[in-house]
Amino acid sequence: RKEVEQDPGPFNVPEGATVAFNCTYSNSASQSFFWYRQDCRKEPKLLMSVYSSGNEDGRFTAQLNRASQYISLLIRDSKLSDSATYLCVVNKGGGSEKLVFGKGTKLTVNP
């Protein structure tokens, strides 16, 4: 089983749509969880950390289910500028600062 698995995508949605990304991780000892976005030919940029209680940042909502080892990202009212690859990222376990990246899900928002 891969350490971090994501929806293979790609996702093509119209502007204004709501889109959800799912991710599972294999290491039950992981304690830090993130969503990064990566634009074409650019470096990954931290979108948001994911907390046990779930967290929201504007149109973006992240949720974590430790029992199921499942992470999600919901984007509401999607914009053209949301088009990117979304990477699910977890740490290697415990307090490790090393990160494991999912392969990413590509999102294209169409006008």
Add this chain to the structure above:
Amino acid sequence: SAVISQKPSRDICQRGTSLTIQCQVDSQVTMMFWYRQQPGQSLTLIATANQGSEATYESGFVIDKFPISRPNLTFSTLTVSNMSPEDSSIYLCSVGGRAGDVHEQYFGPGTRLTVT
């Protein structure tokens, strides 16, 4: 978050040669990391660059192939040695930051390497 720069931004190299990539941060950071992103793939951690001691390599990566220096808390280099076309990739450095109990990472712009 810290401002991170990398040099060169891209290079085309012949097989058998070596390339050294530099990573500069505008503030002192404890943790620095080097990653590789092969075409169409996600990021894979190569090693943790430790200041004042040898780098810590992940499984599948060795010091002879990817020597790393970390002379101070703002700078690190990664050398890709004896290159082959399979080394064609984007190489990224990252720095660790802390938000409460969470250790976040921020990435440099990457070095796009093509080996012919």
